[in-house]
Amino acid sequence: MAVKKQIILNAFVMNTPAHMAPGQWRHPRNKTANYTKLSFWTDLARLLDTAGFHAMFIADTLGPYDVYKGPGNVVPSLSSGAQYPVNDPLYLVPSMASATKNLIFGVTASLTYEAPYSLARRLSTLDHLSNGRVAWNIVTSYLDSAARNHGLTEQIPHDERYARAHEYMEVLYKLWEGSFRDDAVVQDVESGVYISPDGVRAIQHAGRYFRVPGPHFCEPSPQRTPFLFQAGVSEAGNGFGGKHGEAIFVAGQTPEGVRGTVENIRRVAAAEGRDPAHIKVIVGITLIVAATDEEAYAKREEYLRYADAEGVLALFGGWTGIDLSKYDDDADFRFADETKVASIVKRWASSVPGTANLPWTKRRIVEFLSVGGIQTKIIGSGKTVADELQRWVEVSGVDGFNIAHITNPGSFEDVIEFLLPELRARGLFRDKVEKEGVTAREAYLGVGQVRLPEDHPGSYYKWRAGEAVPKYQEEAGSA
Numbered sequence: 001m002a003v004k005k006q007i008i009l010n011a012f013v014m015n016t017p018a019h020m021a022p023g024q025w026r027h028p029r030n031k032t033a034n035y036t037k038l039s040f041w042t043d044l045a046r047l048l049d050t051a052g053f054h055a056m057f058i059a060d061t062l063g064p065y066d067v068y069k070g071p072g073n074v075v076p077s078l079s080s081g082a083q084y085p086v087n088d089p090l091y092l093v094p095s096m097a098s099a100t101k102n103l104i105f106g107v108t109a110s111l112t113y114e115a116p117y118s119l120a121r122r123l124s125t126l127d128h129l130s131n132g133r134v135a136w137n138i139v140t141s142y143l144d145s146a147a148r149n150h151g152l153t154e155q156i157p158h159d160e161r162y163a164r165a166h167e168y169m170e171v172l173y174k175l176w177e178g179s180f181r182d183d184a185v186v187q188d189v190e191s192g193v194y195i196s197p198d199g200v201r202a203i204q205h206a207g208r209y210f211r212v213p214g215p216h217f218c219e220p221s222p223q224r225t226p227f228l229f230q231a232g233v234s235e236a237g238n239g240f241g242g243k244h245g246e247a248i249f250v251a252g253q254t255p256e257g258v259r260g261t262v263e264n265i266r267r268v269a270a271a272e273g274r275d276p277a278h279i280k281v282i283v284g285i286t287l288i289v290a291a292t293d294e295e296a297y298a299k300r301e302e303y304l305r306y307a308d309a310e311g312v313l314a315l316f317g318g319w320t321g322i323d324l325s326k327y328d329d330d331a332d333f334r335f336a337d338e339t340k341v342a343s344i345v346k347r348w349a350s351s352v353p354g355t356a357n358l359p360w361t362k363r364r365i366v367e368f369l370s371v372g373g374i375q376t377k378i379i380g381s382g383k384t385v386a387d388e389l390q391r392w393v394e395v396s397g398v399d400g401f402n403i404a405h406i407t408n409p410g411s412f413e414d415v416i417e418f419l420l421p422e423l424r425a426r427g428l429f430r431d432k433v434e435k436e437g438v439t440a441r442e443a444y445l446g447v448g449q450v451r452l453p454e455d456h457p458g459s460y461y462k463w464r465a466g467e468a469v470p471k472y473q474e475e476a477g478s479a
């Protein structure tokens, strides 16, 4: 095969007992029930760092999955640990950074329920403490329960969330890139000046959604703007990602289907004046890998014995907003009245070999989702899985994968033992890092690229050494 592009591999996790595979916390190779212990996280970070993974990517939500048997019913999530409880991911980063050399930490933080001024400070703090090894996964959130618990009666409508998000980013760029000049922090012992007052400016942002005078409350961190991940697959989501995202996390069942999303993102980026090649597209995937195909399928059977159907249905309810408890056990959802569930299930049916013409009952949905969630799954030996990943890269044009786990660290240990040697033998995965201890942006875009690239819209707000005021203020005449 022709492709020799080296692929990016991230470990996809969440600060919770059951991320994508409810029930597996009971499996002997699973340690996620220790998610409240720092040692669980530092051990995992060391495992991934030593193996050469690019990043640990941590999902997050701001409310429970309470649609199934609902509305407002948290019992199925609670009793199965299905993304409940969920601790804050940001606090994990400093300890994991100090335990590792190269691993990047991609943390999810929603910009729908937190003021830009405070999120800017939290992310700058992480960028300082990790020496630039942090990436921010920008999400707009999708749960009604999050809206209700943050003082709203319902979610802000989908496209308006993205409109707010665009302005939110403008505020952040002004704080991160435009409120401290590059030479502002002098720490001059002789004169006793820590920061030169003429190197710091108010941002005076007054927009439709936000009023923030600034300046930023943190001194410049290594990357200033942390490396920007974005997750979202709608038209508005791609519009946002193509403009702001430096790496985009997408979902999809087939490489042919994901190809359209990848092309759309790159098209938006080009229309925004960006080099589309600067954007990395990463797809979520679940791998069950073992020494042989037979052993991998046997592993799947074993996982199914630990699956928790109620937890899986709770996750499905949260992801889709659809309560499957209303349906009979033998209903075939390919033909459900609710068009949304029918279209989701038909997509799955067309991607799971041999199931296109079989009934997709609740039981089949549970079976599909319980071993690795909503993502596409590849099962087999290192060779089988490597062949399939290679095909994904060739057909879809993605740059890498967020690998979900069924057991943790078990699934990652299997990838390290059975898949990485195969990928390395094909020249598809790095043998070693190009340079030790680089920032998140350098790890994804290349050594030396610490700050936002010049073609990124956030660079417009940069206040450079020697300039009297940041360019955006000069042009607005508000200096």
Ligand SMILES: Cc1cc2nc3c(=O)[nH]c(=O)nc-3n(C[C@H](O)[C@H](O)[C@H](O)COP(=O)(O)O)c2cc1C
Pocket (backbone or CB within 6 Å): 058, 059, 060, 061, 062, 108, 110, 138, 139, 140, 141, 142, 231, 232, 233, 234, 235, 236, 237, 238, 249, 250, 251, 284
């Ligand atoms: C692959 C992927 C991962 C996501 N991860 C999260 C997450 O961890 N937390 C969250 O609140 N939303 C997450 N989202 C949801 C998005 O932020 C967004 O709210 C949702 O997908 C709706 O936007 P869309 O219609 O543009 O996809 C994710 C979306 C996708 C596609």
